[in-house]
Structures are given as C-alpha cells and as structure tokens.
Amino acid sequence: MTQVAAPGVMTAPEPGSGTAPPDGLVRLGPDSAPARRRRFSFALRLVIPVAVFLLWWFLTGTHVIPATALSTPRATWDSFTYLYNRQDLVGDVGVSVRRAALGLALGAGVGTALGIIVGLYRLGEELLDAPMQMLRMVPYPALIFLFIIWFGVGETGKVLFIGLATLFPMYLNTSNGVRNVDRRVVEAARSFGLQGRRLVRQVVVPLAMPSILTGLRFAAGISVIALVFTESIGANQGIGYLVAQANSLDQIPVLVVCVIIYAILGIAADLLVRLLERYAMPWRRHSAVR
C-alpha cells in the first residue's frame, strides 16, 4: 500500500508501516497482489462458464429460445442419463478419444520430425517445405471421401485422417521454432564440441520447445475437429456417430450433450498440454512472466 503525497503535504503514516519515509520519497512495500489473485484465480476461471449456463437456463426456461432450437438444461441432463444408462455413451466416448489420441500421436510425431529436419537442414527445407506448404492449403475435410475409398470405413482410415489434419500445425510450429533457436547459443555449443544428434536433442529441441508445444495445442484442438468429420461419415460408434444419428432423428438434446462432451474433451486436451509444458520446460517455471 503506497501513497503518493502531493508536494508539501504530509501524509499520516499508515499503521504498521514504521517510520515515515523522508521527504519526496515513497515507500514501496512487498506486492500483495499475487497472493490475492491466486486465491481468486480458480473462481475467476469459472465465472464465464457459469454465466453462460445461467443464461442458457434462463433463455430456454422462459421459452425465449424454443425447445425446437435448443433444449433446456433439464432435457439435456435427461438425455445424458438416458445415453449413459441405456446406450453405450462411455464406450462411444472411449472409441472417440482413442481415435483422436492415436491420430494426434501419429500426426504430431511425424510433424515434429519433419519440422526439425526442415528447420535444421537446408536440404530438408529445399526438399520438403514447398510440398508441405501445398498440402497444408488443401482443406482436409475435402479428403475424407478419398480416405474412405483408400482405407475403408475402419479405424485405420480414421486415425490416418486425424493424423493428416494434425500434421500441419505441428510441422509449421516446429520448423519455425527450430529456425528461431538462438544461433549464438548453437554456435557456442558447437564450439564446445556438441554436434549431430546430441546437439539436436540437448540444445535445439529444448530451445524450440515453446513453439513445439504451441503446435501441439493447435494440433490437439484440430484432432477433435477432424474426429467430428471422420465420425460423421461411415462410422457406427463414437460421438460423431451419435451426432449424425441425432441429427437425422432431430434429437436436439442429444446434439447438445455431444457438443458439451466435445467442449470437455477440448479443455481436457488443453490441460494435458499445459501439464506437459510444465514438465517439458522446467527452466521456464522460474523465469516466465507468469
């Protein structure tokens, strides 16, 4: 608590602040803000979701929005318990999560490897960068029918489809991150004898990690989007299949349940990557601004 006094005006010392500072000086004490913010942090994160829920409740309860457009929280909950008890909702979510996770692992793995090669080696960039930029611009939903023709409606095609969709954000961010690693540090490491795979593993990849994890966050989001596409066509299990079913039968509450499940999957993926960030970049814990 600091007080800035106007020139010539005496301010009464606050209780517990000790002696008054000499004329023209202000006392700057330890900052009490961080501790207070942390306590409210979790609550603040919930403010908007709770407000949206209340708004939803209010608008559907008063029929401002008709039930044919958006189901009430009550009807949605009933639909959820029905799906949970009478149908295999847990199994559907499990199948979907598995597809997204496998596809993401595939796409992120290949994307990271290609990004490192292109970021590091001139030859890699000359060979790979232009084709990757061309492929990147093809909207991946357009490829879904080709994938069904090539790989059928089984799991392989779905995982490959999600892998392709997640490849590009991973590739772009990784190659960019590797390219932007501080060249002076790499030069110093080289002059101390570090080279080849050790240089990549110990210096280049860790220093590019912020970009790589940004790519992973994008890719995690896209894996869920690609999941919706691939499950809407030629699937008989999974959340996307539920959506397609509900859509054809005009079951609004089931659609809303699925949307909420997607949102939860999205935040779960994001939390996972954040956790990974803490684990993979321990040196940033102390020096990061927040």
Add this chain to the structure above:
Amino acid sequence: MSVQTTTTPAAVALAVGKAFDGRSVLEGLDVTVARGEFVALLGASGSGKTTLLRILAGIEAPTTGEVLVPEVRTVVYQEPRLVASMRVWRNVVIGLPNASATRALAVDALREVGLDDHADAWPGTLSGGEAQRVALARALVRQPKLLLLDEPFAALDALTRLRMQDLVAHLCARHRPGVLLVTHDVEEAVVLADRVLVLREGRISVDLPVDLPRPRRIGGPAFDALRDRFLGELGVHREAATSSD
C-alpha cells in the same frame, strides 16, 4: 616482432587475411601467443579483432593464410550464451564426452568461480555477472591450452567487471593457458596482459610487452605511460581526453 620464438606457442596466426563480401578486414596478420602467455588484443570497433578471435576459435575460416591452434581451445563470449534449458552444471560440462561430463567435475569448476552452490540453478535465474562466471567455468573445465576471451567483461556493470577481471587474472595465473583477450578497454588490457597488441587497419600496429609487477592496479606513472601510448595508437590523445574532464 615476437620475442617468444624460443618457447612453444599456444597459437599462431600466419599471414591471416579475411574479407567479407570483398571488404578486407584482416590483411596478412601474424600473431603468436606463447604457452601460458596472456595477450591482449586492442582495437577500435570494427577493426577485426573479434574476427581474428573467431578464426583462432575455428568458428570462421580465414580467407588467406592459416592458424595453428591447440585441439583444446575454448571461448568466453561477450554474452554468456548458456543453454536456457540446461541446469548450470550441465552447461559447464556441455559437449564433453558423456563419461567425463560428471556433476562432480562441473561443481569443481563452479567452485573456482564461486558458484558451486548454483550448480542446479537454471541459467535464467542468474545475474549477468553470475552467468558470465558460469561461461568462464565452462571454458576452463576442459583445461584449454588456448583460452579466447571475446570482450567477456563488456556487458557487465563496472563493479562486477573489476571482480571478474581479478578472477580471470587469478584463474589464468593458476591454469596457465595461452590467453587472447579481445577488448577495447585499454586499462583492462594493461592490467591483465603480459603483452598488448593493437590491431589497426587490418594489421598489428603495436606489439609491446607489459613489464609491470603483478598484482597490478590502475594508475602510476609507468601504467599511465603505457596506457597513453596505446590510446594514442587507437586515435585517442591523452591531452584531449583530460581537457574534456
């Protein structure tokens, strides 16, 4: 010109020339650093002194001529250049063969620069002076025959700089590597070096031994005379410098 012809050299530059895009920076330079000798290389900004150091380090190739340098040679750069993602002790032993890159070795080296209690810190948590001391430990831990110092004190505050100069003088006297210190600080050169070279227009224009007793302090008639001589060579004239005070 060199008087060290009888002793084994730690580094030799023979008729070294370097041009960047046709612009000549170094022209037929001959420099010898004897074993255990501390040589300071003075020069104005852009005179090519860092280029010579980088050639001796093997980071850059000369356009003409050649250098003879020991296998084990290390550099302390103007900035610490630590790898942010490695703890301090791993930075110290970076690039050493895995078998010898031990924590114990790193801690020993850190003890010499007074930072053994920071072995597990992240570089990002160190002050500028501490980081530069880690860089010094990283350079000394492999017992170089040639230690290349590229304005290692330039980015430090004045007080830290004085302490670092004392530390470097102490450690070099103890380990006796051949040292080439690149600097534009004339007093620093005279305080630390056995011999001072001035690089001017791509050539060594002055090569003078510093015969002052150690430990040295800034000041005194002999010190001032040498300093003025080097300053004059760099185009700064003492009379002009004092009258502006």
